[in-house]
Amino acid sequence: MSATDDRLEILIGKLLDGEISPAEQRVLDRDLEQDGRARELLEQMRMLHECGCQIVRQEVRPGGADPEDLFERAWRQSRGSAWRRIIRMDGMPRFAVGLAAGFLLGLLLHFVLVGGSGLPSDRNDSMVVKDTSPQSGGRNGGWPVLERRTPDQVTREVEWYGFTDQAGNQWLIEGYREGVVKPASYHGGL
């Protein structure tokens, strides 16, 4: 195929594709007028062009789902659950999400396992420690004995307050909030 043939084919192609400029059109018209082979080529290419358009109409365009439906489906899919989005993630984002989830889990375990054993006042165990030393005639081998506190013994909205029991023992009680008491320290000579 010569350069002249290529040029002629480009011009005919442009004519069929609607891309020919007026100057090119003039050159092509002259070629077609003078050269019978050019006219034959134009006829062949016109048929091929029609077939090409027919192929697009028959093979590509017909049937199939509506573009709007397909878009809607894709849109819904893209707005899927958070889990699906995390699963679809890859590389750094996935690593970051994993790291954050691990940190949160660790934090939760810390509060459940460690926090659960502390903060006796939060458990509302309304107990007070009674001195059971031998001097005060206590029992249980010297260990403090917890006694149930009675409601009338509570002093409201006082942080620290004194209390004398029926045996004459004096207690220093820390009151956190109404109805909650925490054992503080007991000094025999108080």
Next chain:
Amino acid sequence: MSDRDQNELMLVCTARRGDKEALQTLLKRNWGWLKGLVYSVRGDRQELDDVMQDICLRVITRIHTLREPERFRAWLAILARHEAIKHARRRKPEMVAVDEPGFVGDPADDIAKKELYGRVLEAVQGLPQKYREVFMLAHSGDLTYAQMAEVLDVPITTMQIRLVRARQMIRNQIAGKEQKVYEI
């Protein structure tokens, strides 16, 4: 830049911010040639809708990664090619009926046209991918030469030469001539 291109650029910028309507309009505008491109990559229309839906999904989820909005079509073409190839790799071969084109006119002429159509279709399907792509884009009627060059990410002259070669190869096959292998 034409008004249409300017408008498309604005749509791309809006779509990058996740605007559903802008995304939908953009895809709808480029639907014809996009479908032609997917067809040309695969060589048939099996699962065309599935591929198109996946392309929509990729566009929706990846539009924010588009760095140059003015190169949206080229970006879309790369994405579409990638999805079409991905589907082609995992599909199972199956028989697909080819629709007979509906010609109206002289029955003898119809038979000749149908025969020619079948031979052209066979020749198009047998083209190397880059020639099939340019042939399908040129006949989709949606794009100018400049836009086709943009989609194919090649200079306009290269695109024109590829189109000429594609047409030559088809004509040669129909005429029963030996195929040349071109490297453009």
